[in-house]
Amino acid sequence: GDPLDRRGRVVRRPAPAGNWGRWGAEDERGALNLIEPEGVRTAAHEVRTGRTYSLALPIARGNQPAFDFRGSPQRLTLVSQTDAMYDGFEGGGDVGSNEDVLIIPSHNLTHMDALCHVQAKGRFYNGFPADTFRSHTGAGRCGIDKLGAFATRAVLLDLPRHFDTPYLEGGYRITAADLAGCAERQGVEVRSGDALLVRTGYLDEYRAIEASGREPSFAQPGLSLDAVDYVRAREISVVGADNSAIECIPFDDRFLSVHIALLVESGVPLLEHLWLTDLAEGMAQAGTYSCLLCVSPLPVTGATGSPINPVAIV
Ligand code: UVW
Incomplete structure (x- = not known):
């Protein structure tokens, strides 16, 4: 359990870095707190063409990009x-x-990770003890129901387009310089409270491999620990990508290192298996890489994640 101070109050151990305590000792929303009402009003002005894009994969039986144990x-x-x-x-x-x-397994296909999805050294985001999660009741702290629905300005960084390739290679470690270079090339500014959507091309490659009857590789392109600095420095509220775990596989440094840096240390929720290809094409045609993004996880009490159908309006 947590150590107590002289008055018997719980003392939370300090986080190695990140946002523990920033929004109060009881906070369970993490970086979603960066989305201010004023920012949402501004985000509504991002809508230029009025075109709406679903970022969800079809929910169907059969071969899907997911870890086998999820079914x-x-x-x-x-x-x-x-x-x-x-x-x-x-x-x-x-x-x-x-x-x-x-x-529907909550971490299969297009889904959102709650802040209780991963613990490190016995702690969730904000220092909540990992034993607040119980098999029967689920998350006592930081369940998906604590995040709620949100709308915010989103920026899409289309890395395959930036690097002039159909998709990044499996295992490619996306760096802060890659993200900054791509944003600069696209002429888009990343602001505090924004959602960052990173297109790697992984799902396009997965579909092509499946169609050819070959076995998809376990390796995936994704964020490295270096790219986490980009996310933190720009006060991004939520990160989404078109791969299985946001981060590169094989993992950078250690198992789930980017999950630990974003979910646990920074309280940044993650959106995974986003279908970003249609949005990327629509944005390129519209000449913009920012849009309004609306996301609503199912308010399942104590859940570690939820299927989502995010809606981007360009
Ligand atoms: C893991 O990567 C363990 O889970 P998720 O894909 O839900 O982030």
Whole structure:
């Protein structure tokens, strides 16, 4: 447990770096606190063409870019229009209804990581002890329900376009200089409270490999620890990417090092498996790399993450 001070109050151990304590000892929203109402009003002015892009992959059974242990999403039919139960209702003979049950692993396909998703040295974001997470009740602290829905200005950095390649190579470590160079080339300014969307081309490569019948590689391009400095220095509220874990695989330095730096130390939630290719094309045509982004995780009490269908409006 936590050490106590002389008055019996809990003393949280200091974070190695980052945002612990910045929004108060009880805060569970982390860098989403950087999204101010004024910033949301400004973000609404980012809408130029009025075109709307869903950043979600289809939720379907079958081969998906996900770690095997997470399994495949299941859409199970609960009631079908042909079921006999309708015969008992007046007028039920020629009326029927259909209903599903959805079983979706919360870290499969397009999803948002809650701040309780990863712990390091027994601590979640803001120093909450890892034993506040229990198998039966889930997260006592920093569950996805504590993050809530948000809207903010988002900047897309299209790295394959910047490097003139269809996709970055598996294992490529994206650096702060890569992000800064790409933003400069695209002529886009990154501001405090923005969502940062990083396109690596990984999902495009995954689709091409799947279509060819080859086995996708475990290695993925993604953020390195060096790129975390870029995120922190610009006060970014949330990071999203078109890969499985935001960070490069094999991991930089140690297992989940970028998750630890962003989720645990900085309280920056992560959006993963975003489909960014259509948005990138739309933005290139519109001549802008900033937009309004709306994200709403399911408010599942104590959950470690949630499927999302983020909406970008250019
Ligand atoms: C891990 O990378 C462990 O999880 P996620 O893909 O949800 O971030």
